[in-house]
Amino acid sequence: MEPGATRISQLRRGVLEYCVLSLLQESELYGFDLVKRLSDVEGLVTSEGTIYPLLSRLRREGWVSTTWAESESGPPRRYYALTDEGRTALAGFTDEWVRFRDSVDLLLLKGKP
């Protein structure tokens, strides 16, 4: 593993929950669908299973709520939806993140084309 990789994985872990929230902004999703969409984004998720503890925490935090709905085949599924509190948290983080990212870029990429 490259020396920077561990750090990046810590950083990734902190940001991932907001990525989940932002996926839920438009519509509610069930676990498998949500995980698939996250995995489709390059370099965001290393092991898909770890998203489930994250979802559980978001639920307990009150940022997402869950409902059950019938599926085409098989048993009912648990759907995750963004709550108002989650929406506020996401908006707050997005503002902070843009500023943070710009500042880091400014320093890291100084002098690079």
Add this chain to the structure above:
Amino acid sequence: MTAPHPQSLVEDYLARLHAAAAGLPNDRRAELVEGITEHLESARAAGAAADDAAVRTLLERLGDPAEIVAAAWDLPDPSRPAPPARMTWQQWKNQPGTTLEGCALLLMTVGSLFLAWPVGVWLMWQSKKWTRWEKALGTFVVPGGPIAGFYLRILLPREHCPRSSNLIATTGPSPSSPPLQCSGGLPHWLTVSLTLMMVVLPLVVAALLWYIAKRRSRNDPRASPYAVVAPAAAWTGLEIAVIALLGPGALMLYGIGPLLGLMLLHTSPQWSSREKRRATTLMVFTVLAGAGFGFALLPRLNGGWAWTPLLAYVLPAVASMTAAISLYLALKRRVAAQSSPE
């Protein structure tokens, strides 16, 4: 050595996950296992677990159970602010317990005596612990709640048995007066069994809904009425009860047997959704068609009521037993296919 079956790969994975998660608080462990189990089930429904290689890829992408549990430990419990003294309706509705569900079911059963059934149904539709299908079941079996049975009793056309006392008063006893004869309306036994069913069915449905809500609030996938991943094909008490209630039960426990059988059928992980749907449709269609045919035609036929037993008893029983036989054969075939060497 033979290659492991995809199903056993999944079971092995879930067993390792269960073991790794042993230290987590109960509800968190249950929720985690439930999430992963549902993930695997969804992948299977999406065709992403068709063969051995696909299942291996699927499990690899999920990651090592130990790693997943480690991630669960890394996430601290959120520091919840103290609940406000006055909860808003939204907060009360979304709280994790089953207060809302309990109130809804109470209003729909006991409350129906005081005509509070509509309020109960409204509360039920606010809940997030039931699916739409389950809520529809609660609404349509039976509209009005158990009390509706008594109203039905009043509204149904009754057998009319002229009392001879009237005749005596007006015309006096006469040897030529016709013998007492009852005419019109539904036969007494049918009214009584319809009333009974309308009282018992809503109570049975309420009990089932309570069971589901309780399990979901505990995040308890193993005791869930919808076991997510069917273990290897096998007969358990549940499946035997389903066959017994749908088959012989159709003859011995009029109405109640098949209905209980259908409900239990939907809780068994052993039959596919398609098999369950087929059995349900067959029975519901027969009952509805029989009732429609009966109410439309029988009053117009001379002596038509003589056909009532056929429509109300024989046809539904035949449909129920047909369903029982086809379900029995389906599962028997699967058990046999599994035990035969590959």
